[in-house]
Amino acid sequence: MPPKFPLLGKYLVLFAASLATYSALAQAPPTPSLGLVPLPRSVQTSAGTYALPATLRIYAQSPDELNVAGLLREQLALLGKTATLTTSAATAQIRLVSTPAGANSEAYQLTVDKSGARIAAAGGAGLFYGAQTLLQLLPARPAAGAARVPFVRIQDQPAFGWRGGHLDVSRHFFPVSFVKKYIDFIAAYKLNTFHWHLTDDQGWRIEIKKYPKLTQVSAFRQETLIGSQPLLKTPADFKYDGTPYGGFYTQAQIKEVVAYAQRRYVTIVPEIEMPGHSVAILAAYPELACRPGPYTPWPMWGVNEDIVCPSEATIQFFENVLAEVSQLFPGRYVHIGGDEAPKTRWKESALVQDIMKKEGYTNVEQVQGWFNRRIEQFLTSKGKKLIGWDEILEGGISPRATVMSWRGEKGGIEAAKLDHDVVMTPTTHVYLDYGQNPHPFSPYEPQMIGGFLPLEKVYSYNPLPAELTPAQQRHILGVQANLWTEYITTPAKAEYMLFPRLLAVAEVAWTPAAQKSYAAFLPRLGQQYAHLDLHKINYRVPEPLGLDSASQVVQGGKAVFTLRSLVPGAQIHYTLDGKLPDETTDLYTQPVAVPLGRRLTVRAVAIAPNGRHSPPAELVVK
Template sequence: MPSFPARLGAFLTTGLLLGGPAFAQQPAGPLGLVPLPREVQTSTGAYALPQKISVYAAGPAAQNVAELLKGFLAPLGKTVALTTNRQAAQIRLLTAAATPGGPEGYELVVDKSGVSISAAGGAGLFYGSQTLLQLLPPTATAAARVPYVRIADEPAFKWRGGMLDVCRHFFPVSFVKKYIDFLAAYKLNTFHWHLTDDQGWRIEIKKYPKLTQISAFRKETLIGAQQTFKTPADFKYDGTPYGGFYTQDQIREVVAYAQKRYITVVPEIEMPGHSVAILAAYPELACKPGPYETWTMWGVIDDIVCPTEPTFTFFENVLAEVCTLFPGPYVHIGGDEAPKTRWKESAAVQEIMKKEGYTDVEKVQGWFNRRIEAFLTGKGKKMIGWDEILEGGIDDKATVMSWRGEKGGIEAAQHGNDVVMSPAGYLYLDAGQNPQIHSPNEPLMIGGYLPLEKVYGYNPLPKELTPAQQKHVLGPQANLWTEYIATPAKAEYMLFPRLLAVSEVAWTPAAKKNYADFLPRLGQQFARLDAHRINYRVPEPVGLDSLSAAKQSGKAVFTLRSLVPGAQIRYTLDGLMPDETTELYTKPLAVPQGKRLLVRAVTIAPNGRKSPPAELLVK
């Protein structure tokens, strides 16, 4: 395959020979593209897309992308019609098996003849179309002008994932589709759907109707931050039954929706841990007599299914239905946080250990996993699980999702297993976005501190791995656990803008990433998020920290800026919360030193929404 510079050099030569615009290598920053493309050339000028657009699309893949473009361009005031006349089309979707860049790569050219997107297939055409959309104004305008540009692009990783937990809190199909739209817009290609857990079973299984009659519902939900409770008296509940599930028809609807957007759906069916909701409906699968109930707390519970033949029959029947619903190659079995308290007490488990020659009960989970993997292999599926599946022993066919840091992923890749990197310290987007844990200026959340910059700085390829071992790293995945996320609006608040950083971690080679370059490109995305009515977290002003202070005549001088174009910065020096009526920042802020002052500053976006405050105590 020719290098990107060689291919772009060919673009340049072709343009000059044909009398087209002269393209030159340019920084991609002014275009505001996220994730950053591999190579960009620009030229003076722009192509004006008319109100009525003809799209050339030959073949099913191109026609699918053209239909999606029709929907994407409608809010911009454009109407799209497909045409078989390539020369007359303003947008041309071109497929060729020999196109460089792999199955998801694309080449986008905008010149005086219009827009051409070339790719090997539908995925590349789709990603090229997403780049085109970012070159257009975010809202309908009389003249939608696309800058002359030539882009050659392809992803750094083939697994670029986002997970949504619908067990702790249930989300309607409409939001699940919107979540898929979020991923697709920023070139992420895997939707990990966490469908079963202690707090609720969310997928209809025809053979086991009690899973949706009983396991899908809990009697009430915990109020407040569980991790801050010290005594039993601290635990309070809302007294309101809660639950829901997706019918198999709804599952098929979501899968089809994702497929059209070149997203693979990976279902997660937790086993053997996080399974007390199963026992609420089928207590005979436990190691000790019930009764059990769908759990009303968060965290980990000792009650899990027993690894007996009835349990294997149950999961094989469940997975048989799951495999028919999800055409993708992977099924996630969880495998994490499975306490062995009940197994150690179980005569049945002791008999298994004796028969298999085990002295460590943890080995029983490895034995359990391998039996499930053999079943999935027989169904043509690959097993993936959280990194705990390493503890009981796995073969080299299982895929490991490393969440407890990178250690499990490194061990798995060194063993020859494929790996998805998903370390909690970098990619768990339910973590807080404020250095003050449980800040009163933020909604209730699970805790921790994961700022945008830390997400952006993650590199999924650990330096401990050799180049050959690094090839087992399929890519990164961000996760959204929902213990404290009960609404779509709050889910969006936790996802954005950090999901845009995730997209660049997944798509752009680490050597090309630069946080200072990312921030202005990110800033150009906020108007697009507004256009899609996404409830993103407005970033606080940058520059109000001790490292940014300049000393001048006994004062600390701060130069503030907002990441949101067109936003105001308002501030206070008396510790009160800034709003539209407090001081407007217009020049570097000089604060006297020597007495304690709490400085607070907020961003007020053009749409009127405010950021949480940036705060600094000046002494």
């Protein structure tokens, strides 16, 4: 029989639950602010610090322990520390200990006490991540003598197994040195997958021995579009620089990067686009098109209707390419793209019509599904697993395929319900080529594709859609940040777009959603800027907070603003005449009062300790 007063019963249950929650929170020790990103699963501190000497010893014996010890030595050298290896645990200041194989090779335990630092894990990745946490506990600015590390006991493991960072090298090419640096900084923040987008309409970037024209022809475009394409409205607006552009990685360089990533416990997922985004292929091998060429690598951005024809010759071409790719990349996955493949040419093709008739298809999209399944069969024969963008669902794909959901979460939700594994990478939250300014084409920001994706929105993302059942949520492998490079031409600009937002992605990927708090994240993020400076990362200095309508306080006919910077030690300079502030304008030392009743443009910039400026925060006060 239901209770006589069902609402009262409901409220009593909720009240009891609230009391239990409050009691648990009251009894739990407060989590100390150690400035760690991503936030560990469990942190306990005690009074005291351990003085890590300028010359120290690291205990390591197994291959993984020795590998992590070697990487630690390199990082400690940046902090002015000299480390040697020892097989005597008793004399070591840092001890790396492999525990019996457990369920999660990425989990670790870090203990710092009067005997030194001890990192224990069941796998090399866990030892590596424990080392990254230890490095964050050390002062980021090199100093002579000992560095003090707080006494701490951390037990940690990731929320998701796929924690990715993507780099498009097709629109703009990046040297091996930057690819390695990219791997360094994703690994430092416990991301474990590097998605390397190697081919597209604008350039083919990987040497394939069987097809030399891919690097002789397809790797170089004749020129590049000038300006932001979204702002170009008429054909007369489209102008090009007239400068040949390109580059590619030799197979020797690919192997070098793969080995570099493996040492840092990062898996590389290569992407070879098909059947769309393939104009660069047709420039070298026009016989793979549905209609005669000639073709050239595309000098602009967007989606091109010229794609490869799904002929047996095309399938053989991709099988030959993927045979070499599979040998170069030891990871489980190969990404085949599959997105933005217009079917205009296929609808005109007699070959495609024959395929449809033979297979009994009524929709040309089904032909792409047929094509994808042929490619998947080949990858399976090479011991690889196919992954593609969410469009691969449209023509049908085997349940073994993994789906990367980029057009929002809809594709990922659909895929998980169909028992596909899924990586969440929606434009709405993790496309880091989107702008960091509410005015995406602001003159104070570098040229970009548009959109607005602030740090807070990135941090707010939860890769587990509420629409899925717990069983379906288990298909969500994790989350990935993407960096497309139509307007990102240099390593410095790539870093500007990535940081600090990539640190928010790292916490989304590593820390359970229930433990996340944006308000608590910001001060921890503030402590990371010195580490970014140590590694010479060109992060975007965040504009000052507090210059907005919601933050103003009206007192005595004046609007009063209290400003602060997310970067410790930064100075804030401001103007009241609409001019761009710099070191010569007023220094913020107390709340700014602006008279109401007349229109004034207030601008403020933060100037970081490294001397770099933020874009201006601005508000029109009336």
